[in-house]
């Protein structure tokens with residue numbers, strides 16, 4: 115079992131370069147299966163979710179070559195195989211195989227997805243979308259079986275602005291006959307990234323990034339080359355870690371527009387945030403104010419940053435209330451932060467955080483961002499060691515975490531038990 119060991123108390127200083135976005139990469143990789151020839155993805159993050167996805171593609175018969183942050187995917191010999199178990203259970207984003215395989219072959223049998231388990235994560239809106247396009251969907255022993263003789267464009271109104279459902283419908287609709295309109299679509303930047311790839315592959319997609327997306331399906335999609343957008347959640351985590359340690363960090367290779375909600379909230383707390391063209395500098399202060407945070411769909415404060423933000427709020431003076439309107443039970447980090455001395459209680463979908471000093475402890479990351487919250491906490495502890503298990507969750511989404519933190523001056527290492 116691997117552990118992350120952190121001796122806290124060193125202000126982070128220097129520059130950290132942000133890799134491509136996990137939540138784009140895990141959608142763009144299956145999207146490539148819709149092409150008849152090679153798709154090249156650049157600026158790919160080096161994380162376990164991407165490694166697992168590349169193995170899934172190879173099991174399906176695609177040729178995958180990876181060199182550094184570039185992946186070449188040739189799906190010319192792709193086979194229509196059922197994927198009921200195994201690697202699809204390791205990923206949330208394996209649900210994109212449904213839309214991609216359905217678009218390519220008119221059928222898909224995919225096991226229900228895995229990924230971070232912080233409460234119910236239904237996929238009813240994905241299914242509603244496939245059905246609207248004319249597919250027949252059934253549950254076959256825990257796998258979703260989807261078939262369609264001919265996908266037909268349709269209007270789909272999403273009950274919730276779901277990132278996964280929006281992208282999955284875009285994938286299938288890009289090979290449907292006629293036009294599809296998604297209303298109440300999610301507006302996250304990763305959706306625009308997928309639309310950019312599909313457009314380069316030959317689909318016609320208008321309105322990605324707004325609540326109405328129109329997709330004109332085509333008979334064939336071709337290969338292309340695409341560079342993935344920077345990971346706004348990794349960037350936000352380093353911004354938070356810099357502030358929590360009272361450091362001075364340039365978070366480089368970001369799109370500052372994607373960071374507006376976290377930037378505004380950190381400024382409200384009293385953190386100095388300098389926005390540059392493609393970078394953000396965080397200058398920590400000795401003291402921060404308590405603030406209230408509401409995690410919402412984009413462009414609101416990202417739920418994926420709610421957990422690390424909880425840790426930063428433990429370092430503020432006073433009581434902060436953090437409410438997650440996207441995933442109302444996403445609080446697995448809290449008992450572990452309490453182990454580290456935090457004063458937090460959960461009421462419904464809110465965490466009430468009273469500022470206090472943290473101490474080192476043995477803690478367990480129960481999901482990816484809970485892990486990020488513990489890393490931030492461990493870095494902020496004054497001269498004490500924190501031992502974090504559950505590292506495999508953190509590896510799902512943080513490229514080169516230990517190397518990056520060391521370059522910023524943190525005392526961090528991995529140990530194997």
Ligand SMILES: CC(=O)N[C@H]1[C@@H](OP(=O)(O)OP(=O)(O)OC[C@H]2O[C@@H](n3ccc(=O)[nH]c3=O)[C@H](O)[C@@H]2O)O[C@H](CO)[C@@H](O)[C@@H]1O
Nearest residue numbers: 137207235236237238239240274276277278279417440441
């Ligand atoms: C791989 C990926 O991109 N993961 C992200 C994606 O997850 P994911 O795509 O799973 O999240 P969604 O945007 O779909 O979920 C948003 C909300 O809609 C609900 N819902 C969703 C689908 C559905 O069919 N029915 C339904 O009720 C969910 O329970 C949740 O309350 O967006 C989340 C919200 O920004 C992020 O936390 C995840 O990091």
Ligand SMILES: C=C(OP(=O)(O)O)C(=O)O
Nearest residue numbers: 206207229230418482483
């Ligand atoms: C919840 C997350 O990922 P996933 O949806 O892939 O589980 C995340 O990135 O914070």
